[in-house]
Amino acid sequence: MYEIRFHGRGGQGAVMAAQSLAAAAFREGYYALAFPHFGAERRGAPVLAFARIAEGKIYEKTRVYHPNYVVVLDPVLPELVNVQDGLVEGGMAILNSPLQPDEVQLERSTDTATVDATTVALETLGSPITNSAILGAFAKATGLLKIESVEQGIIDIFGPRIGMDKAERNAKAAAAAYERTTTGTCTGGRSYEASKMWLPDIDELPIGMSTPKTQTDAGLVGIGSFVENHTGSWRTFVPNVDPEKCINCQMCWFYCPDAAVDRGEEVIGFNLDYCKGCGICANVCPVDAIEMRR
Amino acid sequence: MKRVVTGNYAAAYGAKVCKPDVVAAYPITPQTFIVEHISEFVNDGEMDTQFVRMDSEHSAMSACVSASATGVRTFTATASQGLALMHEILFIASAQRLPVVMPVVNRTVAGPIGIWVEYNDTMPQRDTGWLQVYVEDNQEVLDMTIQAFKIAEDHDVLLPMMVNLDAFILSHTVEPVDLIEQEEVDRFLPPYDPIANLLPETPMAVGTFSPPEYIQEVRYQTDVAMRKAEAVIERVNREFAEQFGRDYHGMLEEYRTDDADVILVTLGTVTSTARAVVDRMREAGKKVGIVKLRFFRPYPLEQIREIASRVDAIGFYDRSVSYGVGGPSYIEGRHALYGYTIPVMNFLAGIGGRDVMSEDVELMFDMLLKAAKEGKAEKDIVWIGTRGVNP
Amino acid sequence: MDRNKGGEPVNIKELPDKELFTPGHTACPGCAAPIVMRHVMKIFGEKSVVYNPACCLLVFGGTYPWIAWEVPYNHVAFENTGACITGISRALKNIGRDDVTVLGIAGDGGTADIGFQALSGAAERNEDVVYIMYDNEAYMNTGIQRSGSTPYGAWTTTTPAGSKIKGKERFKKDMATIMLAHNVPYVATLNIAYPADFLRKLEKAKEMSGFRFLQIYAPCPTGWRADPNSAVDLSKLAVETGMWTLWEAENGKVTINKKPKFTPVKEYLDQQGRFRHFDDEQYGIIEQWVKDKWDKDEKMLTALGGD
Numbered sequence: 001m002y003e004i005r006f007h008g009r010g011g012q013g014a015v016m017a018a019q020s021l022a023a024a025a026f027r028e029g030y031y032a033l034a035f036p037h038f039g040a041e042r043r044g045a046p047v048l049a050f051a052r053i054a055e056g057k058i059y060e061k062t063r064v065y066h067p068n069y070v071v072v073l074d075p076v077l078p079e080l081v082n083v084q085d086g087l088v089e090g091g092m093a094i095l096n097s098p099l100q101p102d103e104v105q106l107e108r109s110t111d112t113a114t115v116d117a118t119t120v121a122l123e124t125l126g127s128p129i130t131n132s133a134i135l136g137a138f139a140k141a142t143g144l145l146k147i148e149s150v151e152q153g154i155i156d157i158f159g160p161r162i163g164m165d166k167a168e169r170n171a172k173a174a175a176a177a178y179e180r181t182t183t184g185t186c187t188g189g190r191s192y193e194a195s196k197m198w199l200p201d202i203d204e205l206p207i208g209m210s211t212p213k214t215q216t217d218a219g220l221v222g223i224g225s226f227v228e229n230h231t232g233s234w235r236t237f238v239p240n241v242d243p244e245k246c247i248n249c250q251m252c253w254f255y256c257p258d259a260a261v262d263r264g265e266e267v268i269g270f271n272l273d274y275c276k277g278c279g280i281c282a283n284v285c286p287v288d289a290i291e292m293r294r
Numbered sequence: 295m296k297r298v299v300t301g302n303y304a305a306a307y308g309a310k311v312c313k314p315d316v317v318a319a320y321p322i323t324p325q326t327f328i329v330e331h332i333s334e335f336v337n338d339g340e341m342d343t344q345f346v347r348m349d350s351e352h353s354a355m356s357a358c359v360s361a362s363a364t365g366v367r368t369f370t371a372t373a374s375q376g377l378a379l380m381h382e383i384l385f386i387a388s389a390q391r392l393p394v395v396m397p398v399v400n401r402t403v404a405g406p407i408g409i410w411v412e413y414n415d416t417m418p419q420r421d422t423g424w425l426q427v428y429v430e431d432n433q434e435v436l437d438m439t440i441q442a443f444k445i446a447e448d449h450d451v452l453l454p455m456m457v458n459l460d461a462f463i464l465s466h467t468v469e470p471v472d473l474i475e476q477e478e479v480d481r482f483l484p485p486y487d488p489i490a491n492l493l494p495e496t497p498m499a500v501g502t503f504s505p506p507e508y509i510q511e512v513r514y515q516t517d518v519a520m521r522k523a524e525a526v527i528e529r530v531n532r533e534f535a536e537q538f539g540r541d542y543h544g545m546l547e548e549y550r551t552d553d554a555d556v557i558l559v560t561l562g563t564v565t566s567t568a569r570a571v572v573d574r575m576r577e578a579g580k581k582v583g584i585v586k587l588r589f590f591r592p593y594p595l596e597q598i599r600e601i602a603s604r605v606d607a608i609g610f611y612d613r614s615v616s617y618g619v620g621g622p623s624y625i626e627g628r629h630a631l632y633g634y635t636i637p638v639m640n641f642l643a644g645i646g647g648r649d650v651m652s653e654d655v656e657l658m659f660d661m662l663l664k665a666a667k668e669g670k671a672e673k674d675i676v677w678i679g680t681r682g683v684n685p
Numbered sequence: 686m687d688r689n690k691g692g693e694p695v696n697i698k699e700l701p702d703k704e705l706f707t708p709g710h711t712a713c714p715g716c717a718a719p720i721v722m723r724h725v726m727k728i729f730g731e732k733s734v735v736y737n738p739a740c741c742l743l744v745f746g747g748t749y750p751w752i753a754w755e756v757p758y759n760h761v762a763f764e765n766t767g768a769c770i771t772g773i774s775r776a777l778k779n780i781g782r783d784d785v786t787v788l789g790i791a792g793d794g795g796t797a798d799i800g801f802q803a804l805s806g807a808a809e810r811n812e813d814v815v816y817i818m819y820d821n822e823a824y825m826n827t828g829i830q831r832s833g834s835t836p837y838g839a840w841t842t843t844t845p846a847g848s849k850i851k852g853k854e855r856f857k858k859d860m861a862t863i864m865l866a867h868n869v870p871y872v873a874t875l876n877i878a879y880p881a882d883f884l885r886k887l888e889k890a891k892e893m894s895g896f897r898f899l900q901i902y903a904p905c906p907t908g909w910r911a912d913p914n915s916a917v918d919l920s921k922l923a924v925e926t927g928m929w930t931l932w933e934a935e936n937g938k939v940t941i942n943k944k945p946k947f948t949p950v951k952e953y954l955d956q957q958g959r960f961r962h963f964d965d966e967q968y969g970i971i972e973q974w975v976k977d978k979w980d981k982d983e984k985m986l987t988a989l990g991g992d
Contacts, residue, residue, distance in 0.1 A: 316775045353768035353806055386761050500758070502749040502758070505749065
């Protein structure tokens with residue numbers, strides 16, 4: 001059995017990628033399943049999806065903890081989360097990255113495939129949605145499934161949801177990405193901050209979960225504790241302010257959904273810990289002092 | 295001061311003397327008089343409470359839960375369909391560990407629509423995390439309403455509690471009740487000491503959206519509290535008995551079980567009828583006894599096991615059915631008596647408010663005696679007085 | 686028609702820095718609801734209790750053990766905001782805490798649909814609470830299903846643009862007018878594109894007592910299939926086209942705060958993918974609806990006008 005974990009962000013279509021891969025495997029006579037990491041994640045937040053592929057019926061209903069392959073849709077994610085977590089010995093990371101595999105640094109050195117799926121998607125689909133292109137890289141890098149099956153799997157899943165025309169274009173994105181995928185070995189040694197989660201036992205967990213603001217080993221919990229959740233990692237675009245132009249009207253401060261604008265004495269600044277890069281600030285600025293950059 | 299009052303009055307009076315800060319309720323037959331009496335107490339200035347005439351039972355329970363989360367004593371009352379409508383919020387009251395007290399006038403849940411006594415309203419709520427006591431007379435309605443606050447608000451418990459009284463047989467029947475004086479209640483019942491509140495000086499979140507990493511521990515904590523409630527019930531019963539001279543024997547009461555060959559486990563007002571039947575049958579030399587099962591949650595597992603070890607057959611009376619498997623009390627009893635080889639029988643009677651007559655109870659005892667003698671019941675689950683069904 | 690009535694005008698620069706709805710919340714980029722919550726909390730301050738039913742805000746504002754609210758916070762269920770804020774308010778009343786404001790903050794589904802009965806009951810009883818409906822015009826938390834507050838023709842996952850039926854077939858339920866019919870002290874519609882009016886109405890609601898109902902326009906870029914930077918633009922266009930009337934009613938006297946410019950509705954609709962399937966007939970239907978709505982709003986002003 002092959003186990004595959006997809007890393008993406010809310011809205012990037014990681015689940016549809018996993019489903020398309022399962023559909024492709026099914027077309028080749030495998031038994032396959034795909035499922036999301038059931039959560040309430042919002043657009044932009046890191047999300048997971050999983051797939052399993054085997055010769056016979058698959059009974060495991062747990063999440064995938066030891067994937068043979070990890071597939072990463074978002075080019076920034078490997079800097080934020082250890083996408084190799086639990087990757088089996090001899091496993092492979094398939095990344096959306098403009099870099100060559102040996103230019104990529106992850107936690108450890110493993111087989112790695114890269115493709116600039118964002119560019120492929122922009123060229124083929126006109127939008128940076130990489131959930132189809134990345135599957136072409138999967139086919140090329142793993143050799144597990146034929147690219148024709150992957151294209152058909154994409155059409156099977158995308159077709160009923162977004163229409164046949166668009167589904168076929170997504171299949172073409174996979175085919176284009178297949179041609180541009182390079183395989184090799186990444187370098188290791190990148191360290192990741194261990195994700196801390198407060199897991200109190202039954203004596204520590206407040207009765208009725210009525211939780212005041214409390215400092216724990218895993219950080220703040222309870223009232224006001226979300227302030228320690230740095231959503232800046234969701235960002236694709238970053239605001240830049242031209243201090244010469246800024247008239248300190250504070251409209252950007254008023255309209256920032258993430259309170260990521262600091263009111264200065266003279267000009268505003270940004271708190272990139274929280275900025276999700278929505279661009280409202282640039283849009284509401286009456287003197288065009290703010291520009292969104294990648 | 296003794297007065298002849300209805301069960302509904304006893305419940306309303308119990309609310310009054312326990313001085314809840316918030317009463318949020320909605321009228322429903324046969325509970326209506328509880329709400330009406332409280333309205334009178336409030337409008338006559340006898341009761342200092344925020345009494346909210348809600349727009350539904352769902353809203354009533356919701357208001358109680360949020361009021362209780364704010365840190366105050368909270369009361370409501372309902373019946374039947376009203377309880378069913380509250381169902382969703384009952385789980386939340388217990389999970390947030392809010393000691394709301396609620397008399398439930400047991401009434402059949404439609405369909406078919408009816409207004410008479412049946413336990414198919416409260417029994418399906420047995421997994422909601424509420425304590426449940428079934429009472430036998432109007433004095434017990436009052437006494438248990440008062441005890442309910444003390445049990446529910448105990449920091450070992452902190453769970454909501456329902457006091458279940460039979461429709462009409464108690465709710466609309468007058469009998470003498472010692473209406474305990476306010477000062478006596480004040481002496482018995484300490485003020486509510488909440489562990490959480492919604493005050494700006496101590497801001498906290500009550501009811502946050504929760505991932506699987508926490509919910510299992512919450513369930514475990516609630517399970518522990520339900521188990522701990524047993525000791526608190528016994529203690530509060532003793533304290534009540536000492537102060538007021540009425541001993542309800544906590545989780546359950548045994549009646550003439552000492553040398554009994556067979557025992558019938560009863561619920562609610564059928565207990566009273568059964569007491570009289572036992573006395574008559576004893577005179578005729580038949581060694582029968584009853585166990586008045588008072589608390590259904592928590593459930594006196596060990597006590598039932600111990601009692602059953604002394605007899606040759608045991609029967610469970612039920613006023614509601616879990617289709618295909620018997621009544622809830624029977625199911626629980628069967629669970630308690632796993633490994634026992636004596637006959638364990640189920641008697642379904644009084645469903646939909648049909649009167650349970652002395653003859654019905656006598657028949658139950660006779661069938662138990664026969665099973666005890668033969669070491670085996672002819673039929674485990676017996677519908678009493680059902681046309682076309684031979685018991 | 687642009688006038689300030691009651692409530693001190695609030696200058697943006699005078700708003701406090703302290704965020705009582707903290708960043709770190711997990712709303713989608715560009716979501717308008719957290720903009721609304723930040724300023725609701727800046728106006729109402731620390732002596733508030735917030736109740737949330739099930740809605741996007743419940744989830745993005747807090748996932749145990751983390752929460753963005755700095756004030757006492759309660760959630761019970763979905764359909765009972767009106768009842769739960771009743772419970773909190775009455776409890777506070779009985780212990781003499783008249784200094785604390787109780788805020789029920791619910792989405793449009795939790796207000797116009799499943800929470801309607803509890804809301805109506807609380808309003809009829811004139812509970813001393815502030816009810817805030819943040820209106821993103823669909824069940825966004827569960828993934829964009831239509832609500833009673835979804836506008837005509839909009840695509841949602843339960844009103845898809847099919848080959849036979851294209852989008853929602855019925856019009857948006859007018860919640861503010863329904864609440865006005867409850868004879869409550871204060872009803873207002875708010876829109877972040879008009880900050881002075883927006884903040885003044887929050888101040889007004891804070892000053893008053895009894896049942897106060899605020900319906901706040903809250904674009905959802907994800908569910909509306911719009912650019913994440915578009916919330917303020919859409920808010921302004923909604924008022925200018927007449928899709929959203931800014932009005933308030935203080936003790937039954939209605940004031941319309943901003944007369945629409947009657948900018949063609951198409952300009953508003955075409956920025957949102959949820960109306961992408963519109964043909965001329967559907968554009969026509971929604972244009973007529975805007976005209977009829979304004980007719981009604983003006984008549985209401987005449988009938989119930991303060992001056």
